[in-house]
Amino acid sequence: MSYITKSPWIIHYDGSSCNGCDIEVLACLTPLYDLERFGIVNTGNPKHADVFLVTGGINAQSEAVVKNTYEQMPDPKVVVAVGICACTGGVFRECYNIIGGVDKVIPVDVYVPGCAARPESIIDGVVRALGILEEKRAKMAEKGGK
Amino acid sequence: MSNRIVVPFGPQHPVLPEPIHLDLVLEDERVVEAIPTIGYVHRGLEKLVEKRDYKDYVLIAERICGICSFTHSVTYCNAIEHIMGVEVPPRAQFIRTIWMEYSRMHSHLLWLGLAADAMGFENLFMNAWRLREEILDDMEATTGGRVIQGTCKVGGIRRDIGDDKLGEMVDHLKKIRPLLEESNRIFTHDQTVRHRMRGLSVLSEKDAWDLGAVGPVARGSGCDMDVRSSGYSAYGELGFKPVTFSHGDCLDRCLVRSEEVLASVDLVERAVAKMPDGPIEEKVTGNPEGECFAFSEQPRGECLHYVRANGKKNIVRHRVRTPTFTNVPPLVKLLEGIELADVPVVVLTIDPCIGCCDR
Amino acid sequence: MIEQKHTIIEIEVADLLKKTEEYHKAGHRLVQIGTTPLGDRYEINYTFTTAWDFESLRITVHDGDELPSISGIYWGAFIYENEINDLFGIPVNGMNIDFKGHLIETRIPTPFKNPPKITKVPKGGDA
Ligand code: SF4
DSSP: OTHHHHSOEEEEEESSOOSHHHHHHHHHTSTTTOGGGGTOEEOSOGGGOSEEEEESOEETTHHHHHHHHHHHSOSSOEEEEESHHHHHOGGGTTSTTEEESGGGTSOOSEEEOOTTOOHHHHHHHHHHHHHHHHHHHHHHHHTTOO | OOOEEEEEEOSSOTTOSSOOEEEEEEETTEEEEEEEEOOTTOOOGGGGGGTSOTTTHHHHHHTTOSSSHHHHHHHHHHHHHHHHTOOOOHHHHHHHHHHHHHHHHHHHHHHHHHHHHHTTOHHHHHHHHHHHHHHHHHHHHHHSOSSOOOOEETTEESOOOOHHHHHHHHHHHHHHHHHHHHHHHHHHHOHHHHHHHTTSSOOOHHHHHHHTOOHHHHHHTTOOOOGGGGOTTTGGGTTOOOOOOSSOSHHHHHHHHHHHHHHHHHHHHHHHHTOOOSOSBOOOOSOOEEEEEEEEEETTEEEEEEEEEESSSSOSEEEEEOHHHHTHHHHHHHHTTOBGGGHHHHHHHTOOOHHHHHO | OOOOEEEEEEOOGGGHHHHHHHHHHTTOEEEEEEEEEOSSOEEEEEEEESSSEEEEEEEEEOTTOOEEOOTTTSGGGHHHHHHIIIIIOOOEETOSSOOTTOSSOOSSSSTTOSSOOOOOOSSSSOO
16 A cells, blocks of 8 residues: 555645645645655545645634544544644634644644744655654554555 | 525635635526635634734734735834834835835735636646745745745834845846746736636726725726825835726736736836935834824735724734725625636635635 | 825714715725724724725724614625624624624634623633
């Protein structure tokens, strides 16, 4: 099943970011940084995705969407929190509408710091996530999963 | 009566980089009504004025949106400086203006890319984003940040740009200017682009005015409405002329932006040529007391920061009326009567910035 | 440096529709409607302009008051009026598109309502 590590598909959701991290995630996919050279494809469908990138803290409205998207993704899956907002709530942690970092609602595997997170660190985060994905897959195989 | 169905669109949708939700009422393939729901990224940051003092709050104001970041911080500072009667030194005004124009270029190029993507024109998308990286390189070299700069402060700016660097920036812009012109030529003449956008969802000048459209949406319909003509920051000294088009369709909204990129290049060149010497900040002491409405022209249109302060460290109220928020009513009108397949393109032409819109 | 002029005109709530109509007739566009909570009252500014000289009609309302909607005059006003309803809890009567409090969903209802205090937050966060 090396196809997962060779060509992981990612899905991105904006929890409540200021767009700063969002556009950096998008910038990763464009010519200068070009995540696609690692075989990574950006998809809009959670059922196709292996890596879940979340930008921004979680607020009242995005809580359900993030949970839902996470549950729809097939196992094994990894979650990458991109930007300080997604890690802890960042500058907005004291806002009335913010619940906190992404880890308040779903388990997070990799935290990418920065405000805004730089494309280089996002790529680094994704590549690390792939390592974790591989471990998870191996564990599943041990247990006799698919 | 033909069949009416309601199609929900968003918030998590492949063509939308950001979450907005639309309930589209369809009659066959045509949209008869569109009802937007916003607030997916509502953080409530206006309330943070109670917890941060007015100087620190500049950094929060900057994070209203990661694309117009610098313009937000400048507008907020303008309001505070106006209340406190602080004279910002000319050099700071000029450098602020240069950074604001750089934000505009990167924002418009980003948008042009997304628009190309919405039309399925992948090559143009990548090309626009490649040019955007060139702009961001200079932004990063001078401020240290790509999308969030953090270089604006009450009373001036945090960093100067050396004269050598200013010269290099102009040289760099000279180099990419032909590339920008080339990409504009594609937007103006390419068959695919014209086919998808010409004549699509027309907004007349009168409607644009009545509905309160701002920015490229209004200028694409022929309204001569650009806050930069009022001459805030250094714009008064740079001989600014707004770009307007008259058809009011998707193509014209798009051309306004592509032309504005070149206009920004001109503005930067002129600003560098006229750059005054001197300090880059004015010392600010005490607390603000009073109120001010500060307007500015962001990449997406006219933006308003209202500040009310009562002489304490924390201001009483900060209200931001962002361009996307005002452009929602025009969007609702624009969507009426178009085909479902065109919805993504039309939504994009108002350049929705949901981070701004929801705050 | 701010180059735009701004005039503030204080009026009574009862005159709001009449005045707005006048602005509309004179070809002004609606720039914004913004609310400022001031502890015991709210100030609401209706800003109009034709070019870069802005004029704001300012009304003062209290908790429990209701506002008439100007969306019959300026169609696009619904977005601001729904915002007033959602964030400040001031009901606006007769909006052309009424989201019934669902334009902006918040974790605590009407967060900007007077007096400005947020003591209980549902869960998580330290607001
Ligand atoms: S970490 Fe910074 S750039 Fe990223 S979403 Fe948060 S405020 Fe915006």
